[in-house]
Amino acid sequence: MEYLRNHTDIKIPLIQSYGTREECPPNLGPFIIMEYAPNSGTMGKAIGMPTANGARFMLNPDVNEDKLYRAYSHMAEILLQLSKLEFSKTGSLVDRGDEQWDIAGRPITYDMNETVQLGSLPRSKLPHGTFDTSSSFLEACAKLHCDHFEHQRNDALSSEADGEEKYTQRLLFRKYLQSRSNSHSSHDSGQFKLWCDDLRPSNVLVDDNLSVVSVIDWEFTYAAPPEFSNAPPWWLLLVEPEKHESGVDAWAEEYDSRLKIFLAALKEQEAAMVARGTLRRDQILSNDMKKSWESGDFWVMLSCSCLHRMHD
Template identity: 30%
Template sequence: MTVFDGLAETDGDDEFKAWLSKLLDARLEIIAFVASQRQGSPTGEYEGLLKGSFNLSFIIRFGDGGPKAVIRFPKPGHIATAFRDEKVRNEAQFLRCLSEKTTTPVPRVVTWGTTEDSPQQVGPFIIMDYIDGTSLATILKQPTKTDQDEVILATDVDGTKLDYIFEQLADYIPQLSQLDFTTIEAIERPLTYNMNELATVVLSYPTSGFPTVPFTSTKRNLANDREDVKKRFIARHRFKQLISRYCLDDSGPFKPYCDDLQPANMLVNPETLRITAVLDFEFTNTMPAQFAYDPPWWLLLLGPDIWLERHTMEKFMTRYVPRMERVEARTNPDGSQSNLLLSDRMRDPWATRRFWFDYGIRKSFDIDAVYWAALHKDGDDVLDEEMRDEMEELVDLKMEQLKAYKAEYEVRFYPRDWIQM
């Protein structure tokens, strides 16, 4: 995986910390605001805090004994500030679409609003019903000792337990692929998980208007050394050549796709394993249909990109393929023709390696690892003279940029050491 820009990450963390202080100072006003949205305006009381990668939520209980509520705010610095209102608008409206057109269990949206609508203008928000449950990832993961340990599917997970979970998901997920749209977009312009990553961990990434032509530059710390630059250059050029092979249909219809649909964002009843809620649809877009038909990337909980970085392709395949086959079996347990079509659609991208192309093209920070592990063929690293010259120019440029990045990093984070040098 390509490392993030440490300077941009720190700027984002600093922005989040400053906002968090403002949010906590406004807590009483926020609680009263949530209570005012309830019929009869009962008294509200703070019950707890929910912390996620992109959102922070207050749990509110009410004096009338009615169901609890959650007010959720996107975290500035972890969600690009320019995207926060847009993100909330997208998710609130997509949740409404899901509740109307599918049986997927999603929280009921009480109301939502922009930064301007919020108490003390702390940020855009969604107020939803609170839903009890335990993260599905917690139920399925290998026991860990610390929060920093890998979240990975337990090797001894009960097969019957998995089958029941997959049967539920095999009902919910295909319903998304049955919704057709004529354009690629969110509610307005596309806003993907990857776009937000670029905007939060790359300095000076444009947020008012996304680039519509190929990038002419990369972040300064893209590569660690000269050989790393060469491998990334080859990977990107060869990946581009795969587009004609793996992009099936540019004309639609397009299907809803959420990059972050995974067990960590699903709640289950820990006793019955019934899925009680599917959460976090903030980066849902209507996308090429082939994404919706890929086998789920999250079957081992840990993403394929991390597997390729920390383990091996062989180890990934050994663990992943049996789980994928189990999903296929649960997708079509009765042999019906409609479900058989879905099962076949899942099998084809795996057999043709389109699964890896689709995964890499959605995740720009992981495209190199995906290309070299799954899509590279012997001889593809041989370049003609013109390409070699272009590559050598890029190598020199990236080494100069890396030197400048490291110098700025040292001055910012180790100023005394830099002065002594």
């Protein structure tokens, strides 16, 4: 968060204090204290509506298109600013002091946290160190799928057939990534972009005019393969494909229509930033996002960033 405050115009709250459970006076648990940003709620709430079970928000089907365009526009600007931050390898930022930052730690992803905390995966199975190529990181993601399957609790499977299907899915997914790496070998290394697994409208605080006042929840942020940034964001409908009440196919159909609005908003932001001299033409994302969706690469990147999505 400190790095983002110093290297972007994204509205990041100032951290007052943070620490482990042992450093918390009541010994309650890890804590973080940051400045309060007066707000009217989250962007997700502004353009969404509760799902049938009330557990999460989904995009309001009757949302005003101008309002949606404005919301997508603000999110697009955040994505563009993140994608401008480039590094020579994949991993987590380490503060070396005196404004010196380096990618020196293993990527701490949302997926890794969930599989250890909830999925019975031993910490020893997590990837170690940084990654110099996209293919090596994607291979580590595929291996994590397989390791998670091996160590998950028995009740995660509904039947022997269910287990065979999920095991086969993982092997095919890993094989596909290996073949993909071979065909993309000429583009395997290069500038990796800062990426946050948990960036979505529900973590963006806005005012009454839908202007962004603060962006929170950055803990799963790391330098990732450029393919992640080049894929359109899953959160355009607020709800994940596998959690859509009408199924994945219905999600994809609705997503396609909303993606057109998002890409239009993104292109407008890109043109404005290029005109201001704050974005190079080779940093434009809209063309790559369109190709990612049309080619199906979108689904591959989505599966790499979240284990349970692969099954659907």
